[in-house]
Amino acid sequence: MLSLVKIIFTVGVIYAVFFIYKYRRRIAAAHKHVMDEKAKAAAGAAPARKPGMPVAQDLVPCPKCGSYIAAGTACSCEKA
Numbered sequence: 001m002l003s004l005v006k007i008i009f010t011v012g013v014i015y016a017v018f019f020i021y022k023y024r025r026r027i028a029a030a031h032k033h034v035m036d037e038k039a040k041a042a043a044g045a046a047p048a049r050k051p052g053m054p055v056a057q058d059l060v061p062c063p064k065c066g067s068y069i070a071a072g073t074a075c076s077c078e079k080a
């Protein structure tokens, strides 16, 4: 009777390993598909910035008044 339990356990472990392997392959395939779609979308829609549109700038807090200003520019509190 104990040997039957061992056989069932072994078969269960083999099935578990098989299904984990299968599931991981499916996840990897789905992940690759999503990344390919993202890359395709990025390649198609990346250079969409129109001339005259502001470029994204880093904002830094002013050391004197704490208001956020573009990096490398003088704050209005210093000009006044």
Ligand SMILES: [Zn+2]
Binding pocket: 062, 063, 064, 065, 066, 067, 075, 076, 077, 078
């Ligand atoms: Zn300031």
